Each structure stands twice: as C-alpha cells, then as structure tokens.
Amino acid sequence: MNRPEHTLRFLGGTETVTGSKYLIESGGKRVLVDCGLFQGYKALRERNREPFPIPPDTIDAVLLTHAHLDHSGYVPALVRDGFRGPIITTTGTAELCSILLPDSAHLLEEEASHAARKGYSKHNPPKPLYTIQDVEQALSQFRTANFDEVLDVVPGLKATFLPAGHILGAAQLHIDVAGTSLHFTGDMGRQHDPLMKPPREFEGADILITESTYGNRTHPNIEPEGELAPALKPVLERGGVVVIPAFAVGRTQGLMLHIWRLMDRGEIPRVPIYVNSPMAASATRMYHKHQEEHTIPVEEFESVYDVAHMVGTVEESKALNERHGPMIIIAASGMMTGGRVLHHLVAFGEDPNNAIVISGYQAGGTRGALLAEGATTLRIFGRDVPIRAEVIQLESMSGHADSVEIVEWMKRTPRAPKMTYVTHGEMDAADRMRFLISSELKWNVRAPEHGETIDLQHPQ
Ligand SMILES: [Zn+2]
Incomplete structure (x- = not known):
C-alpha cells in the first residue's frame, strides 16, 4: 500500500x-x-x-x-x-x-x-x-x-x-x-x-x-456571580480562609472581576483578596492591554486592582500562610499540580472553617480531580496532607x-x-x-x- x-x-x-x-x-x-x-x-x-x-x-x-x-x-x-x-x-x-x-x-x-x-x-x-x-x-x-x-x-x-x-x-x-x-x-x-x-x-x-x-x-444555566456569592459568603462570615486554585490566565482575571463586583454590591463581605501569582499579575496586565479581545470595561479593570493585592515575592507568599481569615487567596495552579497554591493547601486545608473552591476543569489524575471526587488527603511534597476544609466545586465558570x-x-x-x-x-x-x-x-x-x-x- x-x-x-x-x-x-x-x-x-x-x-x-x-x-x-x-x-x-x-x-x-x-x-x-x-x-x-x-x-x-x-x-x-x-x-x-x-x-x-x-x-x-x-x-x-x-x-x-x-x-x-x-x-x-x-x-x-x-x-x-x-x-x-x-x-x-x-x-x-x-x-x-x-x-x-x-x-x-x-x-x-x-x-x-x-x-x-x-x-x-x-x-x-x-x-x-x-x-x-x-x-x-x-x-x-x-x-x-x-x-x-x-x-x-x-x-x-x-x-x-x-x-x-x-x-x-x-x-x-x-x-x-x-x-x-x-x-x-x-x-x-x-x-x-x-x-x-x-x-x-x-x-x-x-x-x-x-x-x-x-x-x-452541559454547563448549568447559572451566572458565576450567582454561584460564587452563596459559596463564599458563609465561609467569609465565619472568618474562614477561601483558597481558590486557579489558572493564572483567564480564570484568575474572571474570578477577580466577579469577586470585586460581589463586594461592590455588598453581596459578600469586603475582605482582603490576595492574588498570589506573579504570572497572574502579568497576565492581568496583558488582558488590560488587549481590550479588543474581551468585554471588560477599562474602569472595572482598574477598580479590581484597588481591592486585589498582587503578591510578588516568595517571602510575601509565605507570610500569607501566617495570616488569619477572613480572606480570599487566588493562586495557581488551577488543577493543583504545582505552584504556590500547594503551600496554601498545606497551610489552610486542614481547618474545617476554611474552604477550597475548585473553579475550573480538573483533568483526571490531578490533585484537583481527586479533591473534586471527595479525597480527604492530598499527597503534597511527598507527604499526605489531610483536607478537612469545605470543598466547593463551581460549575458555572468554564x-x-x-x-x-x-x-x-x-x-x-x-x-x-x-x-x-x-x-x-x-x-x-x-x-x-x-x-x-x-x-x-x-x-x-x-x-x-x-x-x-x-x-x-x-x-x-
Ligand atoms: Zn485551553
């Protein structure tokens, strides 16, 4: 042939x-x-x-x-x-x-x-x-x-x-x-x-x-803000830490925007938001620059920056783990396969007061997929970390x-x-x-x- x-x-x-x-x-x-x-x-x-x-x-x-x-x-x-x-x-x-x-x-x-x-x-x-x-x-x-x-x-x-x-x-x-x-x-x-x-x-x-x-x-017929508000509100009101593993590109910017809007409208408490990913900070600047590709108004972009703290150095990232709630930490990677979020899972994952919010697709075999399936421990840095924090899976953000x-x-x-x-x-x-x-x-x-x-x- x-x-x-x-x-x-x-x-x-x-x-x-x-x-x-x-x-x-x-x-x-x-x-x-x-x-x-x-x-x-x-x-x-x-x-x-x-x-x-x-x-x-x-x-x-x-x-x-x-x-x-x-x-x-x-x-x-x-x-x-x-x-x-x-x-x-x-x-x-x-x-x-x-x-x-x-x-x-x-x-x-x-x-x-x-x-x-x-x-x-x-x-x-x-x-x-x-x-x-x-x-x-x-x-x-x-x-x-x-x-x-x-x-x-x-x-x-x-x-x-x-x-x-x-x-x-x-x-x-x-x-x-x-x-x-x-x-x-x-x-x-x-x-x-x-x-x-x-x-x-x-x-x-x-x-x-x-x-x-x-x-x-099929994605549920629900707006991300309608799903985020009831997920975040009780955790923040009880003084918990919300850790959101998120892709630095796209997902983080979307989350920042929705969370800022919810705070602005008084639907969730105003608490510190830490975006712990230098890459997400750079990606956010790129989205800001390429206005022609998306639908976020410039003014909103700029307001988001006023409430979200961009965490830069490793020292600042480590210092976050010493802080108490209520606060929201958004960090990469989205499927928990690496990145700074792993340190936050170790620091905050054990406390049932806290929450881990899964915000995107979790490929089979990743820590994110295990957590979504109900795993109560995650293997991180070669040891088993117990997860007692509430695990919330968002369906609307994709x-x-x-x-x-x-x-x-x-x-x-x-x-x-x-x-x-x-x-x-x-x-x-x-x-x-x-x-x-x-x-x-x-x-x-x-x-x-x-x-x-x-x-x-x-x-x-
Ligand atoms: Zn893609």
Whole structure:
C-alpha cells in the first residue's frame, strides 16, 4: 500500500484533554499544530519523556492555537531536541507564552530539585523535562500573526487564525493544504462569557477537528456571580480562609472581576483578596492591554486592582500562610499540580472553617480531580496532607463551550465537513461528542486514536 502524500497525524490530545499535537505532512513539509504537554495521569505525563515520534529538526513550523500549556507547554522540549523553525501564533498567545513557558520551566526545575532533596523521584538524579535556557531559545523563535491574516506558512500550506474566545489570543485555525481545507477549533470559548467575546462562526471546511472537553456535559444555566456569592459568603462570615486554585490566565482575571463586583454590591463581605501569582499579575496586565479581545470595561479593570493585592515575592507568599481569615487567596495552579497554591493547601486545608473552591476543569489524575471526587488527603511534597476544609466545586465558570454550544456552532455552518474528528476530551467526553454530532447533524465523525495517521485527501 502506498503511503498517502498528504496526511494528518494525531500525536496528542486524543483520549485525553492534554498533550495536543497534530502533525500535517504535505509535499515534503511538516507543520505541527499545537505542541502541548501531557498532564494528569502518570502514564500520560511519562509520554512527555518519550522521544518525539519524528526528529524535531525535520519540522518546518509550529502553529499554536493558544497559550495554555496543554497546547504550548511541549514547545521548549521540541526546541531542545532540535526544532529551529518558526513558532507562529497570535500576539496575545505569544505574550502569554512569554510568561507561561518560563513559569513551566521553573515549575519543572523546582519539582526536580524538590524530588532530589526528598529522594522521592525515580529519575536519579531527577532532571527537569526542560530548562529556562530551552524556553529562552523557544521564545526567540516566536513569530506573531494577526487574526484573519492569510499566512503562507510553508510552500503549499496557508493558515489563518480566527478568534476562539477561550482566553486572550486564543484562536481557531483554518488551514488550506493540498486542495483540502482543515479547521481546528482549538479550545472553544463560550457563546456568553463574562470576559471573552464569542468564538468566530464556522464557515465550513473539508475536515473539522473539534475539541470535546465538555463533550459529555452541559454547563448549568447559572451566572458565576450567582454561584460564587452563596459559596463564599458563609465561609467569609465565619472568618474562614477561601483558597481558590486557579489558572493564572483567564480564570484568575474572571474570578477577580466577579469577586470585586460581589463586594461592590455588598453581596459578600469586603475582605482582603490576595492574588498570589506573579504570572497572574502579568497576565492581568496583558488582558488590560488587549481590550479588543474581551468585554471588560477599562474602569472595572482598574477598580479590581484597588481591592486585589498582587503578591510578588516568595517571602510575601509565605507570610500569607501566617495570616488569619477572613480572606480570599487566588493562586495557581488551577488543577493543583504545582505552584504556590500547594503551600496554601498545606497551610489552610486542614481547618474545617476554611474552604477550597475548585473553579475550573480538573483533568483526571490531578490533585484537583481527586479533591473534586471527595479525597480527604492530598499527597503534597511527598507527604499526605489531610483536607478537612469545605470543598466547593463551581460549575458555572468554564472557558470551554459545552457539548450543546459546540453542536449549535456546528449547526450554523453553511457547509458541513466531509469528516469530523473529535479530540481533546477524555474518552467518555469525546465519545459522547461523537455521538451527538453523528445523531444530531448526521455528519461523518469519529474520535481518532493516539498516533493515528489519516489521509487528508481521503479522510475516514
Ligand atoms: Zn485551553
């Protein structure tokens, strides 16, 4: 059997929400769409350590849909292993990567040195996946593009970034190659998001590659403030500490805004809010700068700064653990896989007066997912930390469209794709999404397997 000349290969983001990587090969050129880290389950994380399936120096360009690490976090490893081409993305994504990737290297280095000190690593000596030097090299290869600009990425392959409304800079990608059009949803934002403008409508393509993070769920019909107020009020009134693990980008800004509005309207007590993430502080400045991508009025942005204390140094961060409630601490990482929030969980997690508020999607295998499932201890820094604080899970805050929103978005297209691939969802979610597309739209659809290659001219 002849090997097809124009192919798409699923190198990540199948059977999981993490590790998004899609390789397009055509006319002797190789373009990688997204280059994410595998996160969550150990078996998945170990994939980050495997050699890349093709030599990275044979890839001509990388296109990034957005800055979240499950889409961008493997870039420094690819660069370390020889990739020297351009990394093309929107300005917002490039700016966010300039803070997220160094932070990722820092966390990986910290994890390795912590493991070395405590002797709980299997790698001897523990080595970080990549270092800050790899990140610096990677950042020097970034090139920015405007939304809606048609880019000649390599001969025979054109790409256009379209707004996705998920986080700052987030894009869908429309690609024309070898007479075939491909459309990647990237991570899709919501139709009615308190922060971001809705995703661009789908104008049609031969092949659609859709995310399915919430493929088996629909978001409840409740506003974030309507859910936050009754969650926070009793804890703050009893003098408790509310720890909110949150992504530094997008989620933290949304939380700051909602909490400020609730305090402003007198719906929750006015207590100190600490945003303990230098990265969140930088990301907030970037959102402030890119007014055109979201819906927050400038005046509100500035008022938020008046009430939220941005915690800078490690000393200030440690000092927070000595303070008493009532107070609110927002800190990364959102799925409790690392970052300063771990120290707060150790300091405040044991006291039933306090609360831990889960504010976003929790990938299977993360501490966040365990906590959401009712775990009463969490393993942090090599020891079991009892969790007696109230655990509250917010349902209304999501940067992802749910299954209904995605199917509706598909329904509005003037041209149904010949083939649709469901990716970026855990197995149940991807399968449910596949079923919905097949039953409601009657489209050809399938959830590809990890490592699978498809022929772009005869997609099946
Ligand atoms: Zn994302």
